Amino acid sequence: MGFPGTWMTESESMVYRVVPKCACSTIGQIMYYSDHGTFFDGDIHDSKNGLHKWAQDDSQPLIERNVKAHKSFAFTCVRNPYQRILSSFFDKICGIQRNGKRYRGNLVPQLAQKYGVEVGSPETDFDFDQIKSFRRFLLFARDTIRWRKPMEPDIHWSAMSGHISTFIVNGGRYDHIFYTEMFNDGMQVVLDKTRHKHAVDLKKIPRFNESEGHGPKRAHPVEEYFDDLSRHLVWEIYKRDFQLFKYDFDNPGNKLPIGQIDLDEVHAKLGD
Structure with missing residues (x-):
């Protein structure tokens, strides 16, 4: 490999x-x-x-x-993990990519059809219900990771x-x-x-955020995107990330870690 x-x-x-x-x-x-x-x-x-x-x-x-x-x-x-999955949604699902097209071709239409995800468009200034659409996207992300359907999980x-x-x-x-x-x-x-x-x-050094400016801005604080069901899904997908990298699962509004990464623990638990 x-x-x-x-x-x-x-x-x-x-x-x-x-x-x-x-x-x-x-x-x-x-x-x-x-x-x-x-x-x-x-x-x-x-x-x-x-x-x-x-x-x-x-x-x-x-x-x-x-x-x-x-x-x-x-x-x-x-x-x-809360910030990362939100960023993936706004960049890869809602945003227009560097080539001027939607990410992965027919992925967004498939999400609209099967999960009811709306993403807006530049013509409407990306006007859509961000919270509702994100939570539906989260279901899709969980399905790809848990069951590898309707597609393999995206990096x-x-x-x-x-x-x-x-x-x-x-x-x-x-x-x-x-x-x-x-x-x-x-x-x-x-x-x-x-x-x-x-x-x-x-x-x-400038920050090279290659996805910035190609999609909608986040309209709400991070914690407003995650209700109880959303947090359950996030834990199902990212439990190991929270535990190994010491992020705060209980408070989606706290983006900072609550502990120190233990490199020996990371190697032991991820080296299986």
């Missing part, structure tokens, strides 16, 4: 396991900048050179050799622990896992522990 979703700087200064919707665009650009002194012109997910990626055949043997020997500092980043809403575990199961070990909500503090640890050709000043 190898190391899907893994990126590595060309200098092999650092190795990163991508978790979608967890600041991955910004992290990728920082990695790129640390080697080249410039940012990639465009969405870093589209880069074909300047950064080793498991999806690039030429990079695979280099990444595999590095990770299995633990030659470089390896890390990943996580995000509050943007499948559990973070699932992404993170593949790196461990196939022979990797993380040196650091940090929080999107405390991004500068967490990323600074990575920079302090690694050598790079070009110095990175996190206070001057």
Whole structure:
């Protein structure tokens, strides 16, 4: 299986396991900048050179050799599950993608037909009942994860622990896992522990939110999207994420963690 979703700087200064919707665009650009002194012109997910990626055949043997020997500092980043699933909904389901089309072609019409999800449109200024539609989307997300119907789960809403575990199961070990909500503090640890050709000043790094501005703005506080049933579904999908990464399940309005990540616990529980 190898190391899907893994990126590595060309200098092999650092190795990163991508978790979608967890600041991955910004992290990728920082990695790129640390080697080249410039940012990639465009969405870093589209880069074909300047950064080793498991999806690039030429990079695979280099990444595999590095990770299995633990030659470089390896890390990943996580995000509050309530915030992450909401972000996935507004970006991937409601938003217009970089190519000017809806995400995954017929996915949105299928959601409208089978689950009654409304998403609005740019022509109507994305006017729709966000709370009702999000809760219906959440049912769909649960169905894809629990029963793999009506489709396989999408990487943007499948559990973070699932992404993170593949790196461990196939022979990797993380040196650091940090929080999107405390991004500068967490990323600074990575920079302090690694050598790079070009110095990175996190206070001057822009946030590369490639999905921003392509869909509706969230109209309500996070907690208003999650009634009792919604929270039950979130627990069913993301129980392990809450437990391992120490997020507050009881209060959807609290995006900050309530404990410290125990790397030994993560490796033990995700390495099965």
